[in-house]
Amino acid sequence: xxxxxxxxxxxxxxxxxxQRAQKIIPGGVNSPVRAFRAVGGTPRFVAxxxxxxxxxxxxxxxxxxxxxWGPMILGHGHPTVQEAVRKAALDGFSFGAPTEREIELAEExxxxxxxxxxxxxxxxxxxxxxxxxxxxRGATGRNKLIKFEGCYHGHADALLVKAGSGLATFGNPTSAxxxxxxxxxxxxxxxxxxEQLEQAFALHGKDLACxxxxxxxxNMNFVRATVPFMQRCRELCTQHGALFIFDEVMTGFxxxxxxxQSIYASSIPGxxxxxxxMGKVIGGGMPLAxxxxxxxxxxxxxxxxxxxxxxxxxxxxxxxxxGLATLRAISQPGFFEALSARTRLxxxxxxxxxxxxGIPFCVDSEGxxxxxxxxxxxxxxxxxxxxxxxxxFNTLFxxxxxxxxxxxxxxxxxxxxxxxxxxxxxxxxxxAATDVFQKL
Ligand SMILES: *Cc1c(COP(=O)(O)O)cnc(C)c1O
Numbered sequence: 001x002x003x004x005x006x007x008x009x010x011x012x013x014x015x016x017x018x019q020r021a022q023k024i025i026p027g028g029v030n031s032p033v034r035a036f037r038a039v040g041g042t043p044r045f046v047a048x049x050x051x052x053x054x055x056x057x058x059x060x061x062x063x064x065x066x067x068x069w070g071p072m073i074l075g076h077g078h079p080t081v082q083e084a085v086r087k088a089a090l091d092g093f094s095f096g097a098p099t100e101r102e103i104e105l106a107e108e109x110x111x112x113x114x115x116x117x118x119x120x121x122x123x124x125x126x127x128x129x130x131x132x133x134x135x136x137r138g139a140t141g142r143n144k145l146i147k148f149e150g151c152y153h154g155h156a157d158a159l160l161v162k163a164g165s166g167l168a169t170f171g172n173p174t175s176a177x178x179x180x181x182x183x184x185x186x187x188x189x190x191x192x193x194x195e196q197l198e199q200a201f202a203l204h205g206k207d208l209a210c211x212x213x214x215x216x217x218x219n220m221n222f223v224r225a226t227v228p229f230m231q232r233c234r235e236l237c238t239q240h241g242a243l244f245i246f247d248e249v250m251t252g253f254x255x256x257x258x259x260x261q262s263i264y265a266s267s268i269p270g271x272x273x274x275x276x277x278m279g280k281v282i283g284g285g286m287p288l289a290x291x292x293x294x295x296x297x298x299x300x301x302x303x304x305x306x307x308x309x310x311x312x313x314x315x316x317x318x319x320x321x322x323g324l325a326t327l328r329a330i331s332q333p334g335f336f337e338a339l340s341a342r343t344r345l346x347x348x349x350x351x352x353x354x355x356x357x358g359i360p361f362c363v364d365s366e367g368x369x370x371x372x373x374x375x376x377x378x379x380x381x382x383x384x385x386x387x388x389x390x391x392x393f394n395t396l397f398x399x400x401x402x403x404x405x406x407x408x409x410x411x412x413x414x415x416x417x418x419x420x421x422x423x424x425x426x427x428x429x430x431x432a433a434t435d436v437f438q439k440l
Contacts, residue, residue: 013057017045038410039394041401049076051420054406062406063425065415070218070250070280073339073368074329075420081284081325088321094313102315105324109282109290112257112331115246115272119292120301121315125249125279126154128289129212131309132277133158135291136210136243138307139300144170144204146211146242148191150220150382150412153212153247153277163188167199191217191381192229197236205240210275215260218250218414220385222364222371223378231268243297249279249289250414253327255367256336263366284326286319335419339368342426343417347372349430357437368417385412392440399436405429 010016021028029035029043036043044056052075054064067073074081088101106119122128133156137143145158153159161171161183171188173180187204189196201208211233217223225233237244251260258265259278265271275297279289292298300307313319330336347363347370354361360376374392379385393411400407405428407415 011058012042014045015042017057018042033408033410033413036409038390039397041398043409044401044406051075051077052418052422052425060404062401062404063421063429065405065407065417065429067416067418068280068285069413070254070369070416071283071285071326073254073281073416073418074284074326075418076285078326078329078420080329081322084321084325085286085318088318091317093318094316096312099315099317099320101317101320101324105282105315105320105327106290108324108327108331109278109292112253112327113259113261113276113292115261115274115294116276116292117295118298119290120298120309121320122289122291122309122311123287123313123316123319124154125277125289126156127311128249128277128279128291129153129159129247130156132245132275132291132293133210133212134309135297135301135307136245136275138305139297140209140241140243142207142209142242143185144187144207145185145209146187146189146197146200148213148217149188150191150223150385151212151214151217151247152219153214154249157182158186161186161188163190167196167203190383191220191223192226193381194229194232197229197232201236201240201242205236205242208237208240208242210243210245211237212245212247212277214247214250215264216251216255216366216369218369218371220382220412221373221379222369222414223380223382223385224364224366225264226380227264227267230264231271234268234271234273237274243274243293245275245277246273247277249277251366251369252276252278253281253330254369254416257331260366281326281330282323283319284322286316286322287313288316288319288323330419336367339417339419340366342421342423343368343370345423346370346417346421346426346429349426350433353430353434354437357434357440359437359440368419370415370417372415374411395440396433396436399439400429400432403432403435405432 027035157178160175171183171186248259275293277291302308343365363372388411
């Protein structure tokens with residue numbers, strides 16, 4: 001395999017920038033997956049982006065299926081959003097005092113997500129997830145929590161954990177620098193495994209503060225929680241007095257206007273989580289995230305209650321302008337129908353192209369979020385996702401990249417279509433993939 005790290009010429013600006021960055025930024029990046037470690041090669045340094053495309057430091061154009069890992073649902077540089085950001089920036093970058101726009105954004109979020117009565121704005125998904133768990137612990141007076149293998153809820157200490165040796169034992173840290181004591185309250189279970197879930201509640205139910213889940217897990221590519229599994233999570237949480245937290249940082253305002261919870265609510269009567277964590281789309285590309293839920297829970301938060309949480313830049317006026325303009329644009333009638341159809345068109349085309357080349361391939365999508373797998377059947381959990389032939393994925397990734405199609409540089413990440421992607425972009429992507437599949 002020849003990747004462009006093999007280039008020895010000094011005309012590759014991406015490579016020059018990567019070498020320069022590595023001297024002063026660990027790994028040359030400010031978030032690890034950007035470093036291309038999983039697939040090899042040189043990360044593309046983005047010079048600018050517009051609509052469905054970005055241009056790298058060499059001036060090469062790519063069709064972008066990452067969109068900043070989800071936020072850019074309208075595409076890059078949407079004129080209405082740009083104008084809102086420009087106006088907000090002229091009025092000031094940050095005040096550390098409340099603004100009217102924070103109320104408007106909170107109202108806009110709550111309007112679409114009826115399970116939340118109140119919401120607090122923060123600056124990152126990590127912060128939102130960490131704060132939601134603290135609040136769940138404070139509100140219930142319990143310490144233990146359940147998370148699922150393959151779900152990511154940010155890099156807070158208590159969440160960087162893998163399964164222990166059995167259900168009676170709690171997790172082990174997955175990162176150096178996390179003391180074992182910090183994860184001793186975190187129980188890691190297999191996604192979509194009802195039997196394990198029931199056993200865990202039977203053993204630990206009375207000590208559980210919360211269960212946190214990615215309803216459609218986008219941090220193990222794209223794996224849906226089955227409806228019976230989701231229903232059982234809800235029942236068990238209710239029965240044992242644990243709070244049910246939906247991490248919709250990725251799925252919120254991305255798979256549907258009401259998030260993944262609106263999809264589960266359509267097949268499980270009366271379904272709602274107790275708390276929801278959001279990020280990505282609600283900031284439209286600016287650092288903004290949120291957590292919210294029922295009033296009785298949210299009232300435990302400072303300054304109303306004893307659970308402390310704060311942020312100098314929380315509810316930032318430029319970020320809220322960006323998020324609000326984005327949410328208003330995507331709540332126009334027909335927006336998600338069109339986005340879903342476009343995404344399905346891409347998935348269908350990729351699957352056909354792979355199957356014609358005799359490559360095992362399966363796909364799933366919801367709204368503007370998708371996953372494809374070099375597998376015969378859709379995986380149900382992390383272990384099944386990891387059965388993917390990594391070498392083959394890397395060849396596919398680099399083949400697409402060479403042909404100007406940018407998908408996630410790791411087989412365990414989801415992809416995203418924006419409203420700016422046209423039928424021509426989809427067709428060009430399928431054509432590139434058809435070419436690459438012949439060579440896999
Ligand atoms: C991206 C993501 C996070 C973390 O958000 P950051 O803004 O990167 O801290 C948390 N949960 C899920 C489901 C995510 O996709």
